[in-house]
Amino acid sequence: MLSVKNGTLDSLAPLFERYHVRLFNFFLRLTSNRETSEDLTQNVFQRILRFRHTYKDGHPFRSWMYRMARNLHADHYRKNKGSMDAFEDADYSRQTERLAVVEMEKLERKRNLMEALNLLPVEQKELILLSRFEGFKYEEISRIKGLSVAAIKVRVHRAIGRLREIYFETSGEGGKKQ
């Protein structure tokens, strides 16, 4: 990234190769829309180019990039609030026809997981994506979000707990707690 900052724009290409699929998936899980996710991914790299001068030497590139990604998604979310894209399941149904029963079950679970994720408030969803799907450490998320590590940890754990409840639909059985 340092060489991009210093004007060797071609150095962005390997960074794109390395991260664009992950970023695309990050957005896809947030928005459930392929086209939007492609646009947002493209926008991240556009911003990296435009704001390359603001990249600080020694700062982890990935956190810097995901901070932009988060901001872009937040903008997108604000603009589209109320008209959030419907869950895109055309791909799944097309594939399922061709798959054996076992595969179908696997897909079914995956779909349930995505649906459970979609039921989380956007902040919790984002925390789960960053920590569990993107594999960020709490320290890194705290840099991305500008919160303390302890606060991030508590929030991620709370989000995981909530996701588990939705995923297994146990939220109605609160009476079991002693």
Next chain:
Amino acid sequence: MKCKKVSRNLPSLWENSLETTLAEEVRRHLGQCENCQEEWKQLGTLMADIEAVEEVQPDPRLRKNFFSMLEEAKSGQREAAARHEERTLVEPVFWKQARWIGSMAAGLALLLGGFWMGRLQFFSHMEPTTVDKGANQELEALQGQIESMKQMMAVYMMDQRSASKRIQAVSYTDEISELSPDLLKALLERLNQDDNVNVRLASLNALTRFAHQENVRAVLVDSLPRQTNPVMQIMLINLMVEMDEKRARGSIQELLESAATPLEVKNEALQGLGQLL
């Protein structure tokens, strides 16, 4: 240990980040409590399912779009370098300096320039005695306004890139004395639609020079409700007051009433309305 506390600590246990004594306590509880045991299992399943989610491949056009964007950026970079060289060779020193002071300085210079030209234009239509009386007072007010605007612009422009070709293009109109319809249209488009506020400001200043023409006045009045940037809003409000343009009362009133309008702009709007009675 209560189930609630156990439940809260399960994610940490899963991450192996629980201190030993607490972890042991939680494990002991899990051995005795079916509900928590179930929750622990669910957590394991959830984590495993998350792990198992495969990546979706984006459409190949994403890569294509990226590389065409990169090419565009590179050619932009080359052009900038070429321009730099050209100027170094050909242009007289003072022009070279004048053009390389960066967006902030250029924007400010244009702002001040436009303001003064607007003032000159305005005073030239007045009786000399009125000028003498009001001039000092207004001069002070104006200096104050410019000072606060300088600050606002400084804040606002901090993250902008350097002066673009569009600003240069707009600033070339400083040297012309008559505004053709095409040029008016082009400036108007910059004023109302450009993404970059520097360009919009430069266009406003360029148009202000011709504010004695009725058609220019009309489009300036029309422009105020289209501006969303506070600097632009303040500039236009001040201009409307200067031109004593009563047709702008409506849109200034709207700015004053809108919840989205920043406080600084509301202050200007309030003052402006008072003067436009």
